[in-house]
Amino acid sequence: MRHPNENGFADRRKAADEAKKLLLKKFATAPKPDDPEVVAKRLEREAITAAREARRAEREMMKQQENERQLAEAAARTEAADAEARADAEARESADRDRISRVIADEAERKAERDRRYAARKARQR
Numbered sequence: 001m002r003h004p005n006e007n008g009f010a011d012r013r014k015a016a017d018e019a020k021k022l023l024l025k026k027f028a029t030a031p032k033p034d035d036p037e038v039v040a041k042r043l044e045r046e047a048i049t050a051a052r053e054a055r056r057a058e059r060e061m062m063k064q065q066e067n068e069r070q071l072a073e074a075a076a077r078t079e080a081a082d083a084e085a086r087a088d089a090e091a092r093e094s095a096d097r098d099r100i101s102r103v104i105a106d107e108a109e110r111k112a113e114r115d116r117r118y119a120a121r122k123a124r125q126r
Contacts, residue, residue, distance in 0.1 A: 031038050
C-alpha cells in the first residue's frame, strides 16, 4: 500500500512530456507583440502613464506656485514689519527730540527768569 496508483518511472516520464507539450502549446498560442489586442493594451498603458506623468507635473507646478505665493507673503509681511519698526523708531526719536527741546526751552526760560531776578536785585542795590 505504499503507492496506490503504482506510479512508475515511465508514467512519471510520460506525464512530464505531456506537461512540456502543453507548456509549448500555451506559448505557441500566446498573442504576438503585433496582435491588435496586445497593441491596444500597450497603447492603453502608455496613455495611463502619460496621464499619470501629466498629473505629477501639474502637482509639481501647483506646489511651486504655492511655495512662490508663500514666499511672496512672507516677504510682504517682513516688509510691513520693517516699515512698522522704522515708523516706531522715528516716532520714538521724534518724541525724544521734542522732550529734549522742551527741556532746553524750560532750562532757557528758568535761566532767563533767574537772570531777570538777578538784574532786578542788582538794580535795587544801586
